[in-house]
Each structure stands twice: as structure tokens, then as C-alpha cells.
Amino acid sequence: MSVTFAKGFTAAGVVAGISATAGKKDLALVVNNGPLKAGAGVFTTNRFCAAPVQWSRDVVKDGTVDAVILNSGGANACTGVEGYEQSVKTAETVGELLGCDAHDVAVCSTGLIGELLPLDNVLAGAREAYAALDDTVSSGEDASQAIMTTDTKPKTVTRLGSNGFRIGGMVKGSGMIAPQLATMLCVITTDAVVSAQQLQAALSAAVDTSFNRIDVDGCMSTNDTVILMASGASGIEPDPDEFNGIVANCCAALARQIIGDGEGSSHDIKITVNGATDEDAALACGRAVAASNLLKCAISGNDPNWGRIVSSLGTVPVDVAPYDPDQVTVDVNGVRVCDGGKPGHDRSEVDMTPREIDIVIDLNSGDATATVWTDDLTHEYVHINADYES
């Protein structure tokens, strides 16, 4: 369903011959048919950001986005002036097909860094996708499949507002996932009547509590892009708070799906830090724990090794997160394995069979809380990333 759930949007996903995997759908097009053409975006902060990111950051600036074209099979990152011209040429081609300004066409790429795209294939694919545009369930599904790389399944979301407006979205992301945007491409569409300014505010807030709080491997990408477009086709002006809440909910659901499909993962790890002096302190502690390779290996071996949790907590500077180590408790799947900085229940009491592992840390130093997500670190992650050129 994904991006075609909201009225006013058409989409397509086609085999353009960009991906090294023969026959894989690798080019998606999502078009906003209006009447509103409002758009907003959030992008990677990586200083080596890819050509399509440089282009699309400019596209969203005026709040108008007519379409997004996305490809897997190549990141078009670290490709210099020639790479940037490929992104421009792609947007120009879509603009000509749709009869809109190229500067209202966002471009997203994902795949191997440091190689130019096969531009003829991209442009031919754009024309083919244009011809295939439709507002059906399957056209939305085709688009969500075309952006996959190491993803094992498409990731989509749909939500219905209380007075009938719709939001739908798709995301790709599996590895090179770190806070400050997980490595991903994401397109969210809505038929609500919402200004570009409100879209941007809703999206920035939503990303901050979703994609910025998941971490598969601590590696920040050069290509992260999240685009939110409103067509206004429902004619419904939503309550702003409800709208913001649903956008946040969509991003959280998509982020959760990324963790569920983290490269080679066998456990999804939810890390909640309670009792912090403020949210930043809670987040810093959660991220330190989520970044621990040793903990991630232990979880893959079904070992609720709380020593690796507290040793990660202990790396957070005291001025960032004031707490007393002797007051800290750690629960894993409901069993208090660390109590007041010392051993609690024996870790053999923890049931590690569920895919989702629930780690709750209480710093006992305040009232603030934050939750971050990560995956375990498995043989399969190493296999994928030793052998996959990305």
C-alpha cells in the first residue's frame, strides 16, 4: 500500500538495470498530483553527503515537491561534479515527463559509495516508471520493493486520521544504520491539507524520536533522506497535534521495521533509560549501550550480560549524565539482573527466547526517560558486510 494509500499520489517501481542483481526492481517514482504540492525533507548530516542529497536539500527549500525519484544499486556519493550532474539530469528528465520544474523533483540514491550511476539506465527507467504510474496498492508495493538493498522485505506503513485523512509511507534501511538518521531512504505521503511549514515541523520532530533513535551498526550514511509530501486531495485540514502525532507514529513504525530487518540480526534490542536528570542524559546513556559490540554479541548468544551494559553506561561523562553507579538498576526481559550497581537475580533466570529483548535501565537520578533501539551483532552481519560491496 505504502505511498499510494493517501489520495492524490501515484507511484511505480521498475527494473531499470541499475542494481547488480539482474531482474531486481531498482527504480521508484512517487508523484504528487495535488492539488497541493507541499513538501518537506530531513537529510543526513554526513559531510561526505551524496550528490542526490545536495540536490534534494535545495528542492525542499521552497516547500514545493512534485515528485521523488529513488534508485537502489548505487549511492552516487563521492562522485564529484559528474555525480551531481547525474542527479540534475535525472530530476530534469522527471520534470519534463511531468511538466513540472526540475527543482521540484527530489532525487534519492542508495547503494555502493564512490561509483557513478549508469545514467542511461536511470533515465530510461524514469520514462518506464512514468508510464507505469498508478494509484493502486500494487504500484505502491512496487515502489517500496524498488528501493530495497540488503533489506529482506519491503517496509511500509499506513495510518488513518480521525476525520478521514490518510498517511502512508515506505522506507528502506538495514545496514549503515546509526542515530542522527539511520541509513535509509523514506517517502511519506498524505492527502491532508497541510502547509509546507507544518510538514517540516512535523517531520523534523518525528525523525528526532524515531530514525534518530535506532542504531544497527553505528555507521552514518552519506545518503539518508526522508521526504514528506502533502497532496491536499482529501480536502481535510487535520488538527495539528493529531497530524504531528500520526507522522511521528508513522516514522516510529518504519524505524521499528528497520530494526526488525537489521542486517543479519536475530534479536531486536529495546533499550529504555529511566530516572535520568533530563532527556539528553537518558539518550546519551541509551546510545552508549546501543553502540556496544560486546553487548550486541552477547545478546546474539542469548546471554543477558549486564556487565557489558553497565560498562557502556560508565563511558558516559558525568557532566552529560549525572548518576551514581551504586544506584543503577538493570532489568532484562523483566528480570532485575543488576541492582544498585551489584548483581541482582541470576542471569540464568532471563528468558532470552523472544526476538525482542527489553532492557530497562534506571539511573535513579531524575524523572526523564528515553528509548533507543538496536540489533544484535551476528555472524550473518559480518558475512553480509564482508562480502557485500556497499
Place this chain on the structure above:
Amino acid sequence: MSVTFAKGFTAAGVVAGISATAGKKDLALVVNNGPLKAGAGVFTTNRFCAAPVQWSRDVVKDGTVDAVILNSGGANACTGVEGYEQSVKTAETVGELLGCDAHDVAVCSTGLIGELLPLDNVLAGAREAYAALDDTVSSGEDASQAIMTTDTKPKTVTRLGSNGFRIGGMVKGSGMIAPQLATMLCVITTDAVVSAQQLQAALSAAVDTSFNRIDVDGCMSTNDTVILMASGASGIEPDPDEFNGIVANCCAALARQIIGDGEGSSHDIKITVNGATDEDAALACGRAVAASNLLKCAISGNDPNWGRIVSSLGTVPVDVAPYDPDQVTVDVNGVRVCDGGKPGHDRSEVDMTPREIDIVIDLNSGDATATVWTDDLTHEYVHINADYES
């Protein structure tokens, strides 16, 4: 040879029954027989530091260290008041045996976090080690074997000063190795006549450019301890600069051995950052690259994936390391794979057969330089840390 190379020191390593591996040497004792009893130490900054670290930090404060007792098989970290009392009791026992103040006996532990030591075994082992103390080559070797955990080989160093004073050392460390002390226990001995103050200055500077610049898995330990003792038994007062240089050289050699024995590693990765505005900028860039799981996986697959190098560089904030991404070059084993932020030579030209992989990054923004070391990330690392309880 290790700690018994310098005159005035005796050592022993015995099977005390602390380690889960039956018959493994797991308790070491290193004694300074003087005439000088000067000592200095550097410890983990982890806020969940282990009981022996809390004890030994106090021991070195007055500049006098008579002996160091070290055990593998248990970290005695996050063990509360009872754990602290175990460290005190251990030091008191050694003090009684040697006829010295317990407050001049440093204690080091390594192994699983969150469990008390089998204290009776530790104290019986201390007595046995005391009885076995000797200044022979083999007694030094016994000590270096007794501190091993996942290490596959003992790690030792010896150096001779120009006018005849001696320095020797031993270290353990293989996993939970991150900058700001790699996870390790290290004892260095010298027969030079050097004040405690000079020992501390030499050691702090040496650690900063050695153990603080290696990173196996980004995980900081609760137990890191480096102790440097001087017996003065040679009667030689060394040139201070030469002495500092040799201490730095010993620490660098031991740090290099840790990287060479990093858990499951198949490549040692040397990352040199040149052309930085200052050393801190160079270090920040080097550490960001060394921390990349994706790069470490690529290297284990013999792929000189420079996209994963620059995407890590790109996460360093501009105020920490000012540079222009379009001016950055990356050489892997002498082949310039990234030139001016764009593809250079094809990465197939890089010979990845050597164990040591030499990555040289030029930021082209200044004259400062720094080198950090890491290991690749392999199936074997995951295996060790999913199955080994540490």
C-alpha cells in the same frame, strides 16, 4: 622475560583455581625488591570501575608500590562493598607475606564483570606465588601467562637504555579494547633510578600515544590498569628524555601486540591521518574511522572499501576537524583509492594479502598528524563474544 628483565624484580605466575579453565595459570605476583620502591599508575575512566581499580588508584597516590598482584578469571567489577573488601584482603595478604604495608600493594583483576572472586583460592594462590617468586626468565613468563584471558599469546617487551638501565613489561588485552585505555592490565618495571613523579609523567604521556590509540571493539573496560615501578637496582639515573622515550616505546610495542592479538582478527589496521589542523582533529578523524564496523567487516573480506572510510570521516563535526571533503585523499596499502573526495585508482589494485593494512588519509587542511590502530571485524570475533562470558 618481561617484568623480570629489570634488576630488583621477582615474579611468579601460578594456577590458583580462579579461572573456569582448569589448569590455567590465573594469578601473577610482581614484587619490587628495591632499593627504590617508586610506582605510578594509569587507570580506566569508566564510572563503573572495578573494586581493584578503586583500591589501586589509592595505592599509587603516594608514589610507593612494593608489589602488584593480578588475577584473570574474574574482574571483581560491580561487586559492591564485598568486592572491595576482597581487593583489600588480597592486598593485606600480600603485604603480610612481603612484610610491607598493604597500601603499597596494587591489585588488578580481569574477567567476567559482576561476580565475586573465589577469595580462598586467590589468597592461597597469593601464598603459592610468593613461595615461587624468582627473578628468572621463566618466572616473568609465568606471570605474563597468568594474566591472559581471551589472549592467544603472552605479550611482553624488554628495552635497554643507552647507559645500561633496563625496562621490561607485560600486558594482557584482546577484547573490550577502546581508546581511553584499551581493556588491559599492564605492568612495566625498570631498574633505573627515577622518582615517582617522573614515572607518572612518563607513563601518562606514553599511555596517551599508545594504549589510548588502539581500538578493537570500541568498548571501554571497567578494569584497565597500567602500573610502572622502578627499583633503582641498576644505580643508573637515566637521561629523562631518553627514559620517557623508552617508556613510550615499550607501551607502543605492547599496544601493537594487543592489536596483533585482537579477538578473532585477521587484519591489523593502521590508520594515519595527515594534513589535519591540529593533533586533536587528526585523532578524532582516525578514531571515527577505527570505530566503523562496516569498514572493519570490509577489511575482513579483503575489500579496501574507501566509501566506508570517508562516510566515517564525514561524521566528525566541522568544529572538531575542519577540512574540505573535496580535498581529501585516501591511500590503502599505497594505492590512492580516493582522490579529492572522488574515486582514484580502482580498489582492485590494492594488495590486501598482508596482515597489516595501511590506511593513510590526507585531509589537506594543515600539518598535524596522528595514528590509531584497530582490528578487522570477523566471524570469529562474534563467535568469541557471543559464547564467552566476560
